[in-house]
Structures are given as structure tokens and as C-alpha cells.
Amino acid sequence: MKFLIVGLGNVGDEYAHTRHNIGFDVVNAFVRKHKSSFRVDRLAYVSEIKWKGKYFVCICPTTFMNLSGKSVKYWMDKEKMAVENILVIVDEVALPLNKMRLKPGGSDGGHNGLKSLHESLATTAYPRLRFGIGNDYPRGLQSEYVLGKWKKEEETLVNLKIERAVETIETFAIQGIVAAMNQVNNQDFSL
Numbered sequence: 161m162k163f164l165i166v167g168l169g170n171v172g173d174e175y176a177h178t179r180h181n182i183g184f185d186v187v188n189a190f191v192r193k194h195k196s197s198f199r200v201d202r203l204a205y206v207s208e209i210k211w212k213g214k215y216f217v218c219i220c221p222t223t224f225m226n227l228s229g230k231s232v233k234y235w236m237d238k239e240k241m242a243v244e245n246i247l248v249i250v251d252e253v254a255l256p257l258n259k260m261r262l263k264p265g266g267s268d269g270g271h272n273g274l275k276s277l278h279e280s281l282a283t284t285a286y287p288r289l290r291f292g293i294g295n296d297y298p299r300g301l302q303s304e305y306v307l308g309k310w311k312k313e314e315e316t317l318v319n320l321k322i323e324r325a326v327e328t329i330e331t332f333a334i335q336g337i338v339a340a341m342n343q344v345n346n347q348d349f350s351l
Contacts, residue, residue, distance in 0.1 A: 168273040203231035229280025255292030
């Protein structure tokens with residue numbers, strides 16, 4: 161069984177550890193936990209992991225958020241990956257900070273990274289883990305908010321959720337999407 165684990169984000173130090181880059185942070189945590197590392201490859205940072213009889217190709221696209229689909233399509237085709245074996249980790253302003261939501265498909269919800277995936281893959285039927293980042297920003301300042309760093313008081317909860325997201329990736333691969341959804345969707349994350 162092969163899986164393509166995709167963290168959405170933007171490359172560059174100015175975007176590191178911002179709300180919009182939580183996909184990168186989750187995939188990085190998964191790669192670190194499994195004692196692997198990234199290499200620079202075509203359109204992405206790439207890491208390959210073998211664990212419990214499963215093979216994971218983990219990517220963080222280097223195409224910038226709005227062109228993520230180009231990278232995902234390339235790696236999906238290269239690895240001959242079934243669309244249901246892709247898991248995309250993405251930030252979500254429509255979910256509060258204490259929530260995550262795993263779904264087997266759905267709309268892009270206005271997220272430019274998911275919009276790009278829909279265009280490149282010609283489907284919305286791929287699993288995605290939406291990491292709630294909240295929407296605590298003044299009207300008209302969404303862009304500044306999502307591209308901003310976490311507040312000091314949010315960091316502990318964010319780190320806990322990153323750990324849980326890594327466990328969700330593992331459950332997704334070993335037990336399937338329904339078990340992973342049951343594990344994460346109705347949970348309130350708190351310290």
C-alpha cells in the first residue's frame with residue numbers, strides 16, 4: 161500500500177511556521193517521527209518512509225500554495241498513486257483552533273491550495289485533513305492573519321494538534337479513513 165502525504169504551504173523563511181504553512185509543519189513532524197528527512201526533488205521537498213508494511217511518499221510542494229496542484233499531480237502520476245491514497249493537510253479558517261476535520265473529499269472552501277488541486281487533479285474526491293486555525297482577525301485582514309505566526313498562547317495547543325495530526329496520518333494508512341475520521345472529527349483539542 162502506497163500513500164502520498166501532502167502538506168500545503170509556501171516555501172521561504174518568511175512563511176515558516178505561519179498558520180498557512182501548518183500542512184508543511186505536520187508533514188515535517190511525520191517525517192521526523194519516522195526518522196527520515198527531505199530531499200529537494202521535482203516541484204517538492206520529498207521524503208520516503210516505509211512503516212508497518214506501508215510506503216509513504218511525503219511532499220511539501222515548492223510551487224507555492226496557489227500552484228500546489230501541479231506538484232501533487234506530478235507526484236501522483238510518478239508514483240502511480242490512487243486518489244483515495246492521497247492525504248492533503250491544509251489550514252482551515254472556518255474551523256476553530258481546537259478542531260480538525262478529516263474528509264474523503266469536498267469543496268475547496270475558498271482555499272487557493274485546494275482550488276489548485278481540484279484544477280490539476282480534475283476531482284475533489286481526495287482525502288484532506290483540515291487543521292483549524294480559527295478566524296480571529298478583523299474584517300479584510302484574512303490574508304495577514306493566515307500568513308501570520310501563531311500567537312505565543314496558541315503554540316502549545318498547535319503542537320498538540322500537530323502530534324494528533326501525525327497520529328491521524330498513521331491511522332489513515334493502517335486502519336483506513338473511517339477509523340481516522342472517528343479518531344479526530346468530533347474531538348475538541350485542549351490542554
